[in-house]
Structure formats: C-alpha cells, structure tokens
Amino acid sequence: xxxxxxxxxxxxxxxxxxxxxxxxxxxxxxxxxxxxxxxxxxxxxxxxxxxxxxxxxxxxxxxxxxxxxxxxxxxxxxxxxxxxxxxxxxxxxxxxxxxxxxxxxxxxxxxxxxxxxxxxxxxxxxxxxxxxxxxxxxxxxxxxxxxxxxxxxxx
Numbered sequence: 001x002x003x004x005x006x007x008x009x010x011x012x013x014x015x016x017x018x019x020x021x022x023x024x025x026x027x028x029x030x031x032x033x034x035x036x037x038x039x040x041x042x043x044x045x046x047x048x049x050x051x052x053x054x055x056x057x058x059x060x061x062x063x064x065x066x067x068x069x070x071x072x073x074x075x076x077x078x079x080x081x082x083x084x085x086x087x088x089x090x091x092x093x094x095x096x097x098x099x100x101x102x103x104x105x106x107x108x109x110x111x112x113x114x115x116x117x118x119x120x121x122x123x124x125x126x127x128x129x130x131x132x133x134x135x136x137x138x139x140x141x142x143x144x145x146x147x148x149x150x151x152x153x154x155x
Contacts, residue, residue: 002041003138004048005060005126006100015050015061018102027073027097028083034135039070039096041137048100049138049146051126052109059111060146068099106150120145 006026008014018024029035046066052058072093075083088094115121125136138146 002043002046003140003143004037004042004046004066005051005136005138006048006064007051007053007126007134009054010052011055014052015102015105018050018062018064018100019105021102023067023099023101025073025097026100027075027095029073029097029134030083030085030095031133034133035094035096037135037137038098042066042070042098044069047103047143049143053134057109057111057113059109059115060106061109062105063103064100065103066098067101070096070098073097110146110149115146118145118149 012028013024026038029038044066048064048066049060050062050064052061072090073083073088073095075081075097076085076088076093076095077090078084079086083095085094112127115124116127121127121142124138124142125131125133
C-alpha cells in the first residue's frame with residue numbers, strides 16, 4: 001500500500017462533498033507528472049490525505065482510499081466540461097483519474113504552516129518550496145506521524 005496527498009480547492013470539490021457522495025472520481029488533473037501517478041502508481045487500497053488548497057488556511061482535512069485504479073478521465077472528452085482537452089481521444093486518452101472513497105474527516109484542518117513546524121515532515125514533498133503538484137507521494141513515516149498529530153488534543 002502507498003500513501004498520497006491529493007489537493008483540491010474546496011470551492012471546486014471539498015472533503016464535505018466527498019463525505020456526502022461517499023465515492024467520487026478524482027478527475028480534472030492536468031499535469032503530466034500527476035497524471036502518471038494516477039495512471040501508473042495508484043492502486044486500489046492506497047490511502048490519501050485530502051488537502052484543501054488555495055484556501056485560507058490551506059491544509060490536510062481528512063483521509064480517503066483509492067477504490068478504483070487509474071482509468072481515462074472522460075471530462076477531457078466532454079467539450080462542455082472545463083477540463084476538456086481536444087487532444088485527448090477515446091483511442092488515445094491523455095488524462096487519467098482514480099476513484100476515491102471517503103474514510104475520515106479530521107476534527108480540525110492541519111494547516112500547511114503547522115505541518116512546516118515539525119522536523120519529521122521537513123522532507124514532505126508538499127512542503128518543498130516551489131512544489132505545485134496536485135498529487136504527491138507521502139512516505140510511510142510521514143503518514144504515521146500525521147495520523148498521530150490528528151489524535152492529539154492540540155494541533
């Protein structure tokens with residue numbers, strides 16, 4: 001099993017939306033490096049932190065599980081969709097998605113600023129200067145540390 005961090009702007013799709021739906025496609029990713037992770041690396045059973053991006057404050061808000069491995073993102077084929085890409089075709093899909101299921105909403109957001117305070121998380125990819133990827137791998141020790149942070153009274 002692998003661990004991930006997946007970003008979404010809460011005005012587009014939030015942890016509350018996923019909780020309401022219980023399962024959803026994680027579509028609209030338009031970065032080749034992130035696409036490759038969706039297509040080639042994410043597997044059923046992998047866990048991911050749900051990260052609210054482009055919000056104040058930004059941070060981790062919960063956990064989801066991959067329930068369907070990478071498959072073509074059909075929003076790229078829909079001309080009425082904001083994620084439409086005319087270079088993507090059914091025979092040669094350019095973009096991929098996975099399906100995720102709601103696991104847990106944290107009692108409070110773990111802000112980016114708070115994550116940066118912990119030495120054990122210094123190498124976490126989401127904390128690296130200039131990182132803008134919407135999907136990043138999370139090391140097992142980082143995953144476990146964040147899970148312990150969530151259990152504490154103050155975080």
